[in-house]
Amino acid sequence: KNDLASFHKEMGGCKSCHTQPGKVSDSETYENQQCKSCHGEYSALANPKLKLDPHASHLGDINCTSCHKGHEKPKLYCNECHSFKGLEMPFNSAKTKEPWDKGWDNDAISKAIAAGPKETTDVIVVGAGSAGFNAAIAAKKAGAQVVLLEKGPFSGGNSMLAAGGYNAVGTTQQKEHKVDDKIEWFVEDTMKGGRYANDPKLVQILAEQSAEGIKWLESLGANMDDLKRSGGARVDRTHRPTGGLSVGPHIIDVLRKASVKEGIDTRLNSKVVKLVVDEDQKIVGVVVHGKHSDHYMIAAKSVVLATGGYGFNKEMVAFYRPTFKGMTSSNNITSTGDGIELAKAIGASMTDIDWVQAHPTVGKDSRILISETVRGVGAIMVNKDGNRFVSELTTRDKASDAILKQPEQYAWLVFDNELYKKAKMVQGYDHLDMLEKANTIAELAKITGMKDNALEKTISNYNRYFKQGKDEDFAREQMPLPLEKAPFYAVKVAPGIHHTMGGVAIDTKAEVLDIQSKPLVGLFAAGEVTGGVHGYNRLGGNAVADTVIFGKIAGTNAAKHALET
Ligand code: MEZ
Incomplete structure (x- = not known):
């Protein structure tokens, strides 16, 4: 079998990764310590010569097993949102397994409840994003015992x-x-x-x-x-x-x-599948479906969703x-x-x-958010022809509606090198090859297929509004920068679901x-x-x-x- 486990088995047996085969915690903590004890931390693994290295990503210090699977095909987690090509992972020809958390199993849930709680705590927090972490830390600081459950292979949500x-x-x-x-x-x-x-x-x-x-x-x-x-x-x-x-x-x-x-007892790969209540509808715990531990109940008087x-x-x-x-x-x-x-x-x-909120500026045909910060620090937004059509600082619902009324329902965010230097996240979009770049505005208009002279006129008007401190077209409330310093950049955007x-x-x-x-x-x-x-x-x-x-x-x-x- 061409998988990671078989490779390690030949080297040191199952013990190179596990305490005992079959005894794996849902968070795969021991296994991940083993990975790092041989291969080193991500900072050591990240290859500075690679343009994109998943070991140095915004996901931070997550489990190695989020991507490298012992007994199945690895999964490049980055491609759940991005579409990075050419990032081959070792053991890619291993077999794909059925996801462990597919669907609800009502029978298993009932059995877990009937078996009674396997453990008891004070507070269970479901979901390890910012709300969950803050709830868990606050509960712990208030003196409670806390279990934090996250269905994903790493926290952050x-x-x-x-x-x-x-x-x-x-x-x-x-x-x-x-x-x-x-x-x-x-x-x-x-x-x-x-x-x-x-x-x-x-x-x-x-x-x-x-x-x-x-x-x-x-x-x-x-x-x-x-x-x-x-x-x-x-x-x-x-x-x-x-x-x-x-x-x-x-x-x-x-x-x-x-x-x-x-x-805090944080458990990954642990999906809560049922809130358990007593006959008075009071919370008495949850049923967890763990990746390795299957269904089990934890008793608690308080649950935070x-x-x-x-x-x-x-x-x-x-x-x-x-x-x-x-x-x-x-x-x-x-x-x-x-x-x-x-x-x-x-x-x-x-x-x-x-x-449901549509964010106006998600990279066109992608899942990558182009942050509102880019407009906040000075970018303008133009339609496919090169004309502004709304105040860039209006609320998201209005900006999204305005884009959806433009021809072909997309827009360009346009900015200059001054903004590029100032906003680190823009350099990140460049790193992801999302930006068009040109030395003159006319050239940028040509690359992006805008109408002759329209972008030049838009920018010259905008720079005049900047100098006079008043946007005569759309009453934009704040214009932090003019667009003057080459090179000039554009990123194509369209609305995408952002918040419910x-x-x-x-x-x-x-x-x-x-x-x-x-x-x-x-x-x-x-x-x-x-x-x-x-x-x-x-x-x-x-x-x-x-x-x-x-x-x-x-x-x-x-x-x-x-x-x-
Ligand atoms: O709060 C947000 O969703 C936000 C500021 C997003 C963004 O555009 O950066």
Whole structure:
């Protein structure tokens, strides 16, 4: 057999990878330690001569076995979102196995419940993205025993892909940059962006606790020192790491390390398939389907759902938002709405479940988000002919609608070398070969197939508006840079599913509500699995804030409930 296991068997037998064959933990921890003890850390494995090396990616320090499978064909995880060619993996001719987590097995679930819990803890957190990590760390700091369950082969969820930043008001960073902001403005901007469908009580918490959330992340080791403006915000309140690095990979790295330091029992490859309740509908635990441990029950008085949205579940999108059926998605493949199904099965109520956000600038025919930051720091957006058609800083729903009304339903983001040098993430898109580049605007227009002179005229007008401080065409509120310095760049974009605003209904304590708006005792939720915070449209930078703030609230209250009842 031409697989990794057979190769190692010839060298040192099964013991080169396992303690005992057949005894593998769901997280494959021992096996991964073995990989690294022979092959070294990723930093040593990354080959600087390769243009793209998966060992040095935004996924960070993840399990080797996420991609290298012992007994089956390896899987280049990167290609779930990208389409990298020519990255051959060893043992590629091994056989592919059926996925271990295919479908629900009601029989196995019933048996696990009937067998009773295999273990007991205080708080179970479902989903190890930002909301889940924050909930788990907060619960642990509040004195609870915590098990954090993640269905994927590595943690990070959709948060790991967050590019833009975290919206906060009243931070030291805003003071240092002399940004005048108010909690009321944050609330007003968020409500206006959400078309006033948001739950005002949740929005108030988001704004009031936003600065504290930044301090919390900093206390865990994050750097959130860079500030910029996101669409729909009246001032610069989007915080992100220095140098304009993407926020998601950074905070996930920080949260992973913090959870290890807190001693949180994090289990990968562990999918929660059932929330278990007693005859009074109180939470008493969950059934887990583990990759190696099969179905088993863990008892706990509190469960926090932090499973993210359903933006990668094609059937759910088609059902709830038929007009977006078949649209590409910027989401991680783990965003399949599991928490919504789990909560619905025990009578949870849903808020705005059919509201799905299309992000206006996903790389055309790809799944790669071109962050709003690119417009925030100065790019303009033009249609296929080279004409601007909307304020680049408008909210996402309006920008997406405007693109979908353009010929062929796509647009170009255009910027110059000054912006390229300033925004590190743009260099990342270049690395991924997503940019068109030219020494003159006329040449860029030719390469991209725009109409004669249209782009030159658009840019000369824009540079005049920049100088006079007033956009006469679309009243863009902020023009940080002119487009003057060659080379010039363009990236082709179109709307893609980015965020599902709706989800389980929660109250201000992050308790999940039933259809009579009463808390389902012991069930809490945070992040994209919930509805209410963002109304019908989420503002850029509010998702990461939501995951941190409501993750902390959910974790703290889950611990309190478990320890006090
Ligand atoms: O909050 C977001 O989704 C965001 C800022 C995305 C982006 O365009 O970078």
